[in-house]
Amino acid sequence: MLASLLITATSTCLSTPDAVDDARRHLAGGDAVEAVALLDEALAVVEGLEQQTPIRLALADAHLALDAPSDAAAVLEPLTDVRDYDVQHTLGRVMRYWGDWATAQGKTSDLDFYYGEARSYLATAVLLAPPGEVDALVDALQLDLYGYGEYASVLSEAEDALRKSPKNGELLLLAGTARLYALHALKAEHGDDPSLSELKAQTVLGEKAAVELERAAKLLGDERAEPHSQLAWLYETTGAAKGAVAAAVKAVETLGNAAPFDTLYRLARRYAVEGESDAAATALLAMAEKAPEELTAWIESEDDVTAVATNLETAAFRVASRGDYSRAKKVYHAILESNPKNAAIWNNYALMCRDTRDYDESYRAYAAAVAIDDSDPRTLNDTALVLHYHLDRRDEAKVLYEKAVTTAEEQLGALGLSSERKAYLREALRDAKNNLSRLRR
Numbered sequence: 001m002l003a004s005l006l007i008t009a010t011s012t013c014l015s016t017p018d019a020v021d022d023a024r025r026h027l028a029g030g031d032a033v034e035a036v037a038l039l040d041e042a043l044a045v046v047e048g049l050e051q052q053t054p055i056r057l058a059l060a061d062a063h064l065a066l067d068a069p070s071d072a073a074a075v076l077e078p079l080t081d082v083r084d085y086d087v088q089h090t091l092g093r094v095m096r097y098w099g100d101w102a103t104a105q106g107k108t109s110d111l112d113f114y115y116g117e118a119r120s121y122l123a124t125a126v127l128l129a130p131p132g133e134v135d136a137l138v139d140a141l142q143l144d145l146y147g148y149g150e151y152a153s154v155l156s157e158a159e160d161a162l163r164k165s166p167k168n169g170e171l172l173l174l175a176g177t178a179r180l181y182a183l184h185a186l187k188a189e190h191g192d193d194p195s196l197s198e199l200k201a202q203t204v205l206g207e208k209a210a211v212e213l214e215r216a217a218k219l220l221g222d223e224r225a226e227p228h229s230q231l232a233w234l235y236e237t238t239g240a241a242k243g244a245v246a247a248a249v250k251a252v253e254t255l256g257n258a259a260p261f262d263t264l265y266r267l268a269r270r271y272a273v274e275g276e277s278d279a280a281a282t283a284l285l286a287m288a289e290k291a292p293e294e295l296t297a298w299i300e301s302e303d304d305v306t307a308v309a310t311n312l313e314t315a316a317f318r319v320a321s322r323g324d325y326s327r328a329k330k331v332y333h334a335i336l337e338s339n340p341k342n343a344a345i346w347n348n349y350a351l352m353c354r355d356t357r358d359y360d361e362s363y364r365a366y367a368a369a370v371a372i373d374d375s376d377p378r379t380l381n382d383t384a385l386v387l388h389y390h391l392d393r394r395d396e397a398k399v400l401y402e403k404a405v406t407t408a409e410e411q412l413g414a415l416g417l418s419s420e421r422k423a424y425l426r427e428a429l430r431d432a433k434n435n436l437s438r439l440r441r
Helices: 002-012 019-028 032-045 049-065 069-079 085-105 111-128 135-147 151-164 169-190 196-223 226-237 241-258 262-274 277-290 292-300 305-321 325-338 343-355 359-372 377-389 394-412 419-440
Strands: none
Touching: 019 032, 019 049, 032 049, 049 069, 049 085, 069 085, 085 111, 085 135, 111 135, 135 151, 135 169, 151 169, 169 196, 169 226, 196 226, 196 241, 226 241, 226 262, 241 262, 241 277, 262 277, 262 292, 262 305, 277 292, 277 305, 277 325, 292 305, 292 325, 305 325, 305 343, 325 343, 343 359, 343 377, 359 377, 377 394, 377 419, 394 419
């Protein structure tokens, strides 16, 4: 129907280039303002609602591209009673967008109206859909799942549709995500001590969801990050730390510069605390490589910056232990930027730099640690060691060795030291004396 409408409209209005096609080319190129101008001009000279329909549909899309759902809805107002698939589908998309827009703006008083209208229009579009056309169904199920949380009905309808369209990536994504919602509901219902049958049901749901989401990711290709984001959530839910991080990294890679890093940061933070150092390290690396300033900002936003930075540093040290020193430095830089007064982290960073023969950087880090806290004879000795053996700054090294000896002796004279602390101080004292003796030769 709309193809004939398009022919009628263009023959009445503009000849070549056709107004609608020309506007859609501008829209595809990111110039929604010019698209609106062209379509407004065409609409002003075309008479008759039937002839105006394709122009109004294109104009609604152009207004959505400008983040103006109220303007899009106003353009479509004369078409609300038109029982045409494209019209009803576009009306549903516009009203859903308006609801999402209102939510983002914190204007939720009319949310039920926006989403209710969207559901109504999309339901009509589904009934009017040509054979094999599932776009309106996908939009309707997305609203039911993400807007209303109706995972059971969404899963049932998605499964029915997949019997006819088994290679539809959007339907597979919906089915897998609905199963993930169902899995979370089961876990909440069964608690921390599920029976064997309950645990089996959870396992089956998780396995099926993984298959569907993996297939969706392949079918949708690199254009969509959502399958990977849902896989990250699924693998986190099922305790697969490495899988969760790998999926989150893939989601970030898919989105490019527009990627949000909240999931990666949350996973890094969680797995660092839980001792999943490899998974935490991979998440930190991805953030430090792509947006180190965001990693710093996330850490700085914590209530206890020192505690979080210290936990994450264990994962950074894990990166270094793999031999990936250059990238480990990027992680350390981001962490230290957020917590520059943490002597322990400066000390560990200095040690890593010394082990990789980056002696200038090692001394800089040791010096930072000593400037924050000069009460640790081991750090004093290690700082002097770099100056002495690697930078040939013997006079400065001598001062620090002597300070290490004096500090260790004073602390050994204190009462109530644990045996472990005494052993630590004695070792530091011995090393400082030996290094000082070699320096004087």
